[in-house]
Amino acid sequence: MAGINCVVVTPEETALEQEVDSIVVPLFDGSKGIQHNHAPMIGRLGAGELKLSAAGSVQRFFLEGGFVQVLDNTVTVLTGQAVEAETLNVDEIQSQLDELNSKGPAVGDEQELRAQQVSSLRVQRRLARQNS
Amino acid sequence: MANARALDKRRKSVRNIKKITRTMELIATARFKKAMDRAMASTEYTRRITQVVTDLANSGTEVKHPLLEGRDSTENAALVVLSANRGLCGGYNGNVVRTGQQRLDELKDTYANVKLVVSGKRGLANFKFRGIEVHEGYLHFEDKPAFDEVEPIANEFLADFISGKLDRLDVAYTKFISSAKQQAVVETLLPLGSLDDDDSEDTGGANNDYEFMPSAESILEEVVPASFRVKLFKCFLDAAVSEQIARMVAMKNATENAEDMIKNLSMTYNRARQAQITNEIMEIIGGVEALNN
Numbered sequence: 001m002a003g004i005n006c007v008v009v010t011p012e013e014t015a016l017e018q019e020v021d022s023i024v025v026p027l028f029d030g031s032k033g034i035q036h037n038h039a040p041m042i043g044r045l046g047a048g049e050l051k052l053s054a055a056g057s058v059q060r061f062f063l064e065g066g067f068v069q070v071l072d073n074t075v076t077v078l079t080g081q082a083v084e085a086e087t088l089n090v091d092e093i094q095s096q097l098d099e100l101n102s103k104g105p106a107v108g109d110e111q112e113l114r115a116q117q118v119s120s121l122r123v124q125r126r127l128a129r130q131n132s
Numbered sequence: 133m134a135n136a137r138a139l140d141k142r143r144k145s146v147r148n149i150k151k152i153t154r155t156m157e158l159i160a161t162a163r164f165k166k167a168m169d170r171a172m173a174s175t176e177y178t179r180r181i182t183q184v185v186t187d188l189a190n191s192g193t194e195v196k197h198p199l200l201e202g203r204d205s206t207e208n209a210a211l212v213v214l215s216a217n218r219g220l221c222g223g224y225n226g227n228v229v230r231t232g233q234q235r236l237d238e239l240k241d242t243y244a245n246v247k248l249v250v251s252g253k254r255g256l257a258n259f260k261f262r263g264i265e266v267h268e269g270y271l272h273f274e275d276k277p278a279f280d281e282v283e284p285i286a287n288e289f290l291a292d293f294i295s296g297k298l299d300r301l302d303v304a305y306t307k308f309i310s311s312a313k314q315q316a317v318v319e320t321l322l323p324l325g326s327l328d329d330d331d332s333e334d335t336g337g338a339n340n341d342y343e344f345m346p347s348a349e350s351i352l353e354e355v356v357p358a359s360f361r362v363k364l365f366k367c368f369l370d371a372a373v374s375e376q377i378a379r380m381v382a383m384k385n386a387t388e389n390a391e392d393m394i395k396n397l398s399m400t401y402n403r404a405r406q407a408q409i410t411n412e413i414m415e416i417i418g419g420v421e422a423l424n425n
Contacts, residue, residue, distance in 0.1 A: 009176050009177045009180055010177065010279065011174055011177045011279045011361070011362045011365050012170065012173060012174060012278070012279050013170070013173040013174070013176075014173060014176050027345055028345075028346065029346070032345075039341075039343055040341060040342045040343065041342060041343040041344075041345060042184060042187065042188070042342050042343075042344050042345070042348075042351055043344070043345035043351075044345065044346065044350060044351050044354055065354070066358070067184060067351065067354065067355070067358075069180070069183075069184060069187075071342075076180055078177060078180050078181060078184070078358070080279065080283065080358075080361075081279070081280070109291075
């Protein structure tokens with residue numbers, strides 16, 4: 001099967017550049033799979049899992065926001081931070097989540113921020129649980 | 133003639149100083165290389181973001197965003213000055229503070245409230261010395277500014293700008309032009325003006341029919357703040373690289389000066405020593421002569 005070139009770029013570095021068979025990107029409203037010869041696309045990313053499959057092996061990353069650009073069988077993922085899912089720790093994330101939840105209700109501007117943090121942590125927790 | 137022993141002592145202390153400056157030079161060189169690599173790695177992101185913007189523009193989307201438009205209001209402005217935490221880097225801190233202060237005075241003429249944010253111990257001390265109030269100071273930026281650290285600052289400015297609490301943001305930092313030239317500059321980051329970077333190249337005009345998810349407008353809404361964040365981050369990176377270069381050059385000069393000084397001192401020392409010996413011989417000869425008579 002013909003592959004696609006996947007590039008993950010963060011402001012600090014080019015985190016990854018690799019030939020893969022298929023990619024699943026976390027768009028703002030759900031996951032989207034990309035394979036060879038996908039039509040050109042620019043999409044907005046949400047918090048979620050980036051999944052790269054190449055020759056049977058799967059690499060997973062946690063992304064939070066950013067963009068994806070698909071052009072000529074090259075997928076460019078622009079994101080603030082790409083964390084390898086294997087480095088996520090369930091207990092650590094759980095304690096962060098508990099801490100947020102125990103803070104009491106957020107008011108005004110904070111509400112939206114809090115909701116975002118909680119959902120991002122939940123996604124991270126889900127990814128971390130898949131590790132074991 | 134100066135005392136030979138005092139000269140020798142001085143020569144020793146200069147030698148010790150030379151050792152220190154030489155080591156500092158080597159450290160600065162190593163750090164500069166690392167900082168440089170980081171700065172280079174970050175250009176990729178800027179390039180891609182610019183490309184997305186170009187693609188958006190090519191697709192017929194009107195590039196319009198509140199962050200791009202100037203404001204008539206002259207209420208609030210902010211100035212960020214990026215200096216170093218340490219000295220011993222030549223004119224680096226002085227230049228950036230001086231440039232920053234010039235802009236600060238200009239801003240104070242037009243804007244009612246000017247908020248001054250300074251990063252780096254040296255800059256903070258300098259403004260304190262000049263009797264200028266600093267509203268916020270950061271000390272945690274060393275030679276490796278991380279995006280995680282810059283992002284909250286950028287987000288704060290973004291929130292203030294959007295909610296109308298900020299009308300203009302300037303950043304004074306030392307721009308890295310080449311490894312032989314760095315310049316203290318002031319740049320206006322908010323409003324962003326145009327998204328096209330100075331180094332953006334034409335992608336050849338291959339008009340690709342992109343599918344936008346969810347829509348071009350929504351992506352633009354996200355691209356512009358991202359572009360601002362990365363621009364601010366780039367300023368921090370540039371400042372870090374320039375600091376290391378400045379320190380490298382300053383320490384190289386100091387080492388060379390120490391070498392010259394050691395040479396001069398050695399010469400004076402040898403002369404003084406010789407004069408002392410001659411003196412002693414004369415005294416002995418004089419004594420012998422006196423005894424013979």
